[in-house]
Amino acid sequence: MSATHASAPAHARGGSPAKVSQARLATTARRKFRVSKLVGNLTAIVVALLWVFPVYWMINSSFTPNARLSSRTPSFFPTNATTANYENATDGTGFWSALQMSLLITIVTLIAVILFAFLAALAISRFKFRGRKSFIVAVLFIQMLPAEGLFIAQYKMLSATNLLNSVVGVSILYTAAIVPFTIWMLRGFVAGIPAELEEAAMVDGLSRTKAFLKITFPLLAPGLVAAGVYAFLQAWNEFTIALVALPAADKQTLPLWLRGFLNASVNQGVNWAQVMAASTLIALPVMIFFLFVQNKMTGGLVSGAVKG
Amino acid sequence: MLLAWAMPMVAAVTVWKWLFDWRQGVINWILVQLGLDFDGHNWLAEPLSFFFVATVIITWMSVPFVALSVYAALTQVSDEVLEAAALDGASGTKRFMYIIFPMVRPVISIVLLLQIIWDLRVFAQIRLLQDAGAPVSETNLLGNFIYELGIGRQDFAGAAAVSLFVLALTILLSWPYVRNLLKEDES
Numbered sequence: 001m002s003a004t005h006a007s008a009p010a011h012a013r014g015g016s017p018a019k020v021s022q023a024r025l026a027t028t029a030r031r032k033f034r035v036s037k038l039v040g041n042l043t044a045i046v047v048a049l050l051w052v053f054p055v056y057w058m059i060n061s062s063f064t065p066n067a068r069l070s071s072r073t074p075s076f077f078p079t080n081a082t083t084a085n086y087e088n089a090t091d092g093t094g095f096w097s098a099l100q101m102s103l104l105i106t107i108v109t110l111i112a113v114i115l116f117a118f119l120a121a122l123a124i125s126r127f128k129f130r131g132r133k134s135f136i137v138a139v140l141f142i143q144m145l146p147a148e149g150l151f152i153a154q155y156k157m158l159s160a161t162n163l164l165n166s167v168v169g170v171s172i173l174y175t176a177a178i179v180p181f182t183i184w185m186l187r188g189f190v191a192g193i194p195a196e197l198e199e200a201a202m203v204d205g206l207s208r209t210k211a212f213l214k215i216t217f218p219l220l221a222p223g224l225v226a227a228g229v230y231a232f233l234q235a236w237n238e239f240t241i242a243l244v245a246l247p248a249a250d251k252q253t254l255p256l257w258l259r260g261f262l263n264a265s266v267n268q269g270v271n272w273a274q275v276m277a278a279s280t281l282i283a284l285p286v287m288i289f290f291l292f293v294q295n296k297m298t299g300g301l302v303s304g305a306v307k308g
Numbered sequence: 309m310l311l312a313w314a315m316p317m318v319a320a321v322t323v324w325k326w327l328f329d330w331r332q333g334v335i336n337w338i339l340v341q342l343g344l345d346f347d348g349h350n351w352l353a354e355p356l357s358f359f360f361v362a363t364v365i366i367t368w369m370s371v372p373f374v375a376l377s378v379y380a381a382l383t384q385v386s387d388e389v390l391e392a393a394a395l396d397g398a399s400g401t402k403r404f405m406y407i408i409f410p411m412v413r414p415v416i417s418i419v420l421l422l423q424i425i426w427d428l429r430v431f432a433q434i435r436l437l438q439d440a441g442a443p444v445s446e447t448n449l450l451g452n453f454i455y456e457l458g459i460g461r462q463d464f465a466g467a468a469a470v471s472l473f474v475l476a477l478t479i480l481l482s483w484p485y486v487r488n489l490l491k492e493d494e495s
């Protein structure tokens with residue numbers, strides 16, 4: 001930008017050698033700029049490829065017959081594509097029951113997380129009460145506890161209350177694990193809405209509840225969407241807690257099922273085509289869902305988490 | 309990028325295991341094509357290359373989130389300010405140092421904090437990679453060590469002690485950022 005500014009008057013006057021050399025300097029600067037832009041673009045493309053390739057490879061492999069995958073040279077395109085891998089993966093290996101478990105747990109967790117996180121976020125950013133600050137610090141520090149350290153306590157609590165292998169038990173644990181971060185996120189959103197708006201509405205004759213429902217709540221909607229997406233992703237993808245809380249083979253969630261699916265075949269040579277089909281089945285719903293909401297999500301995430 | 313972030317962790321690790329597979333994996337194939345002796349190289353058998361693979365996977369999964377957050381923050385930097393700085397004679401590097409970077413710093417610090425928290429708690433990725441037959445005791449991270457102590461050896465007290473140690477370590481590492489956040493909260 002500064003290069004063009006400098007070169008324009010130099011050409012116009014066209015005169016003294018000093019000006020000419022200045023113009024030449026400007027063109028080399030511009031060329032340098034172009035080269036660096038090219039390098040930048042190339043790097044961006046390479047990085048993007050690095051990130052896309054595994055996803056592509058998963059989908060590609062899932063459509064390739066396993067016999068072809070076992071050959072020494074990999075096939076980069078799904079020639080003689082087949083859906084047999086999907087059929088084999090979903091057939092009788094507990095896929096459907098796992099899908100059901102995953103869906104149930106995700107929905108229950110989603111609702112609980114939104115409810116609790118929303119109320120907690122309102123409380124810590126709207127009201128002044130004793131221990132408010134320590135509450136915020138506690139929310140942050142709880143996230144830092146390694147989940148593995150809580151396993152035993154969680155396992156014992158669940159088995160004492162007969163909640164092992166149940167949707168309710170896992171949902172409680174998920175909610176507890178996800179709520180801190182969502183509180184943190186929503187808190188920024190609530191803080192971003194001036195309390196004066198609500199007060200103004202109350203002066204105009206709305207009750208406190210009505211002012212909240214009509215003014216604050218609609219403004220919070222993007223934040224709630226962002227928190228909801230986050231909770232959905234976490235609950236759907238969670239593996240570690242499920243590993244402890246769902247020991248029964250017929251009560252597994254999808255991530256556990258995938259691991260079992262892979263390990264079952266590890267000794268006699270993995271059927272990678274089927275395993276990739278299974279992975280795609282788990283990943284696809286999330287990816288599709290995510291492509292729809294991504295824009296709101298990123299904007300929401302940052303503005304929520306960052307505003308003091 | 310987005311795809312990588314949305315990808316369920318178990319699925320991602322499975323795909324990477326397939327990429328690094330020692331007999332038919334693409335990565336070995338590419339390295340062999342490049343003239344390197346990686347035919348039948350088992351990446352997960354040696355602790356060092358095991359951790360290399362783990363690092364690649366975790367980086368692959370973490371970068372999208374950081375990139376998106378920083379990108380969103382960069383869109384908040386107003387063009388007017390940058391233009392004003394350019395008119396005042398600030399070079400590209402200087403504009404980055406004195407204008408762009410300070411403006412996105414809050415986002416970078418919170419992302420850094422989250423990454424410290426999340427990466428110290430890495431457990432499942434390692435656990436899933438170990439399924440492929442890696443030497444468990446040499447490839448354990450703190451999280452896996454706790455799991456092994458508690459669930460494997462029934463040493464609950466020991467597991468709890470190591471957990472608290474990890475908590476202390478995390479707090480120690482992230483303390484500057486936490487204090488910054490709290491300070492911003494005051495104002």
